[in-house]
Amino acid sequence: MATRAKEGNGLDRFNRISAGANVLFHLLFIVLALVCLIPVLVVLSVSLSSEDSIRQSGYHIFPKVFSGEAYHYIAGQGAMIVRALGVSVLVTAVGTALGVLLTASMGFVISRPNYKLKGLLTWIVFIPMVFNGGLVSSYYINANLLGLKDTVWALILPLAVSSFNVIICKTFFKSTIPDGLIESAEIDGASQLRIFFSIVLPISLPLIATIGLFLCFGYWNDWFQSMLYIDNQKLYSLQALLNSLMSNVDALAKNASSMGVSYATLVATMPKESARMAVAIIIVVPVAFAYPFFQKYFISGLTVGAVKG
Template identity: 45%
Template sequence: MLKRRTRDFHQLSPVANALFHVIAASLAIIAVFPFLFVLIISFTDENTLARNGYRLIPEKWSVDAYHYIFQTGDSLLRSYGVTLFVTIVGTLISLCIITLYAYAISRKSFKYRGFFSFIAFFTMLFNGGLVPTYIVVTQLLDMKDSIWALIMPMAVNAFYIMIMRTFFSTMVPDAIIESGRIDGAGEFQTFIRLVLPLSLPGIATIALFSTLGYWNDWFNALLYIDNPDLVPLQSMLMRIENSMQFILQNSNNASLSSGILQNMPQDTSRMAMVVLATGPIILAYPFFQRYFVQGLTIGAVKE
């Protein structure tokens, strides 16, 4: 009788179920609509946009914005390759360092737990500043004009370490660690075989943050990269935008052809840059969502 009442209590009525579906669908549309609207504007003719303004269904479609951006030739594709490499390799390196560091300081048996926790926490409050960081990266580590200058400065984040330390401390039972020790597993083997499968939600969260950080990074390229073959996507799009601004600001210059100014898409090209910059990273969300669900459905301690 008690089980039946509990089942009836948790079961929603058809009206409430439909209402929650409508609310969820509305929130999903609100979240997706801005990107879809930007996508529509990027395929809108520039003259039509200037005449009619922003519309959900434009009067005339056009791919001039993308044609203008891809006039850079192989540079844009090369920038995509650089960004993909930096994002994938950087995320893997960041996950390895952060999870190992966080797991070590989450174990009460670790002798220097407090010392290394303080080191990580201290960097959240104070840092060496831009000039010392630049000197270390360019002179001490000699990573100027190197692909590693886009990876290593962002490989460790103290805030992510604290998140993973809290996750390991609260979500990984000590019984799991003890069972590994009883079976004769070492620390590293216990971490790989027992701790990581239980930590997929936390790892997926940190991986998503790291992926977004690497994908959207342009500042490190501005500081350390002069080689055009190593310019990432965000920095390349910024250079295209700066070139457009320069042409527009010097439109009175006689050396600039009026035809270039008339044929150059302005608003639509900016929207196209947003699509090119954010479109591929959207594909990462379903991948990480899969591991969120998988990690939440794994059981550890059975009563």
């Protein structure tokens, strides 16, 4: 009886500690969620505030004086915004599809134990994770050698494949795809391409969703490639446009004035701060709505790639 009483007391003490730890973790995650959410709310609030209230009272979580002039102004510059949105959507869609195909195919190749060049290719993939040739050499290759300057491909190809994603693919295929499955397909006369597209990819949806989400976020949020390789404003993405706005408050007015509108009038009337934040909201909303649909596959793919390595 005494032993059972001690066990009962120990269990009660463990339950109390566990309950306290749960409360602590809940509070921690609430704080972390607020840290992520509050900046978004501030950006949304500024985009819905009047320019005069921003100048007088600064940024707030809730608008002091509600105004939709920033979104109305952006809607009035529809041609520029729609063109930038089209570039972002095109680059994200093509880049994600191409990147997933190239990354998954290379990860599958170096995951096969009987491939003779597996060791060499693994080192070729691993070395860029430690160091690379630098910005100057990358610019020379992409702009001069490959001739990608002022083309959409300059926004796609440099980000299509990363060593980190290839390693994730290798780990996933090595731990998930049985060698016997590949061998049985080879005995039946299937080619490597047939095996890859008909057998490997259909059972690798968590991996595809994970890599696709990484690439989608990378392409959608990228502005650096535009800064390096794009001089033609017609090829600006939404992110490059936002970066231009952040560095030059009159950039939107300059773009619009090139369409025949008075530059002085635009500078005097455009909602500068709220327009910047409105463009930021326009950029964030599509990704925020898309993420929940990929979350299940994203978590599953990361778990397999990390734990079973």
